[in-house]
Amino acid sequence: MSTTEVLVKELVEKNGRTRNSLMPVLQGIVQKENFLSEEAMLCVAKELDLAAADVYGTASFYTFLDTVPRGKNIIRVCKTITCHMKGKDEIVNTLSSALKIKVGETTHDKKFTLLTANCLGWCHKGPVMLINDEVYPDLTPQKAMEIVEEYSKSTH
C-alpha cells in the first residue's frame, strides 16, 4: 500500500465511512500532503463508495482543498478591502521577489506556495497572512520577510 492509501484508510477509520465524513477526510489529506492528488481522490472515492467525480466535485469547490501540488508551507495574503488599504500589495510584492515566485506559484524546492485569499477576518490588524493554519497580523514587508525566513530555516 502506498503512503497515501494508508493515510486515507486511517482518516476513514477515524471519521467514518459516510458521505458526511468527506470533508474531514479531504482536510486530513491536505494537512499531511499539502494537496489532493488524483491517487488520493480515487482512494477516497473507493473507501467512501462514492463516484470519483463526486469527490473531485466537492474538493474543487473549496479554496483550501487544493487539487494541484502545493508547497510544504502555503502562504495566503489577505487581499480584501481593508488589507488592501493597509498595504497588502507591498507584502505580496516583497514575498514574491524574495521567494522568486508569482502569486499562485510554488518554489522549486517545494517549500513555499504564495497565494492571496479573500477576507481572513483580521481587518482591524491588516495586512495579515496565513501560513498553513498560523495567522500573522499587523504585517510590514520587513516582518513578513522575517516570518518567512523562520519557516525557511525550520523546513527540511
Next chain:
Amino acid sequence: MENNLKKVDIIFEVDEKVSPISVLDKTLKRSPDEIILDLIDSGLKGRGGAGFPTGLKWKFARNEDGDTKYVICNADEGEPGTFKDREILDKVPEKIFVGIAICGYVVGAKEGYIYLRGEYNFLLKTLQKKLEIFNNELKQRNFDFNVYLKSGSGAYVCGEESALFESMEGKRGEPRNKPPYPTVAGYNSKPTVINNVETLVYTTMICHIGPEKFKALGTTDSRGSKVFSVSGDTPIPGIYELELGMPLHEFVNEFGDGDAKAIQVGGASGHCVPRKKFNDTIIGFEGIPTGGSMMIFNSTRSMYNVLHDYLEFFTEESCGQCTPCRVGCQQLLKGIEAVKRGERPPAYLEDLKKLTGTMKIAAKCGLGQSVGNPFNSIIDNFREEIIY
C-alpha cells in the same frame, strides 16, 4: 462634540461568580416554553446579518416532529470587515457552548455542531479541548447532548445556512432552494436551528440576566446591543459592543479620523453611506441592519477601488450554480471597468443597476441577491468617482 454612544459589556463580560455552566444549570430547571417566551420577549434578532427573531426560530424547531434534530453554530464568519465572531470564539467560547446546549434542550436535539471557517483553524485545538471538558460536564449532569466541531475549507458562501449544511454533508457548498427552511429540513434534512456565534452568546446572557435588562437597551425595532467590527480609516480599529439603534454620525464622531467620507455598513454585501447621510442613518433593523461590520473610508480613498474590490470578491466567491449570480457578478465587474476606461458611456451604469435588480429577484441565495446593496449605494453616491 456631544457623544451619546453607549458602550455595553454583555458578550465579553467575565463574571467570576457566575460561570457559563451555572447559567446552563439554572436554565435547565425551567421549561422550554418559558425560555422561548423569554427570548421572544427580549426581542433578540439574529446577529449574523439577516435578523430573524431567535425565539421564533427556536419555537419553530421545537414544534417540528421527529426524534433527530440539530443545533448548529454558524462560525463561518467570512463577510469582509467582520471579525467579531473570531474574538468571541477566542475569548468566551463557553458562553457559546452553553447557548448551543440550551437550544438543544429547548428544541429537543441531542447533537450540536460548531462550523468553524477554515481561516480560523488556529482556534481548533483550544476549542476542541474546551469542548471535551464541556461535553464531560453535560455527561455528569446526565444531559444527553454533545457539541462537535466541523471545519470549513475557505468558501464564503458556506456562511449561507443551507450551503453550510451541504458542506457538512460532504458536498459542494451550494445553497438550497427555500422553503423548506432549516427549522423544517436542515442538516441531514432534519429540523435544525442554525444561529450565529454572537446570537448564541446573547441567548445564554438573556437566560442569565433576563429579557428585561436586554430589552432596556436599544430601540423598539432593534432591542439590545451588538458587537461591531470597526476597521478602515480609524485611529481605533477593533471590536466594540454598542447599543443598537445609534445614529451613524455618533458612531463616526467616536471612530472616524475626522475625514470620513463614507461608511460601509454590513460588510461587502451591506450598504455604503456617504457623509451627507450620516445624520439621518440609524444603525439597526429600522435603518441599516448589519452583521456588525463597519468599514470607514476617508477622503483619500477611491470608491471605484472599493467597489472593484467588492465585485472581485463576489465574482470569486459566487458558488456558480445559478446564472444570475455567476454571470451577474462578472458583468458588474467588467461593466464598471469598461465605464472607467471610457469604452462604455456613463449611462451604462443604469443598465448595470437594472442587472442588480434582476439578481435581487432571480438569484438563489443572499449572496447574489445582495450584491446590489453595495453596487447601487456606491454608484448613486459616488458616481463621478466611478466614471472619471
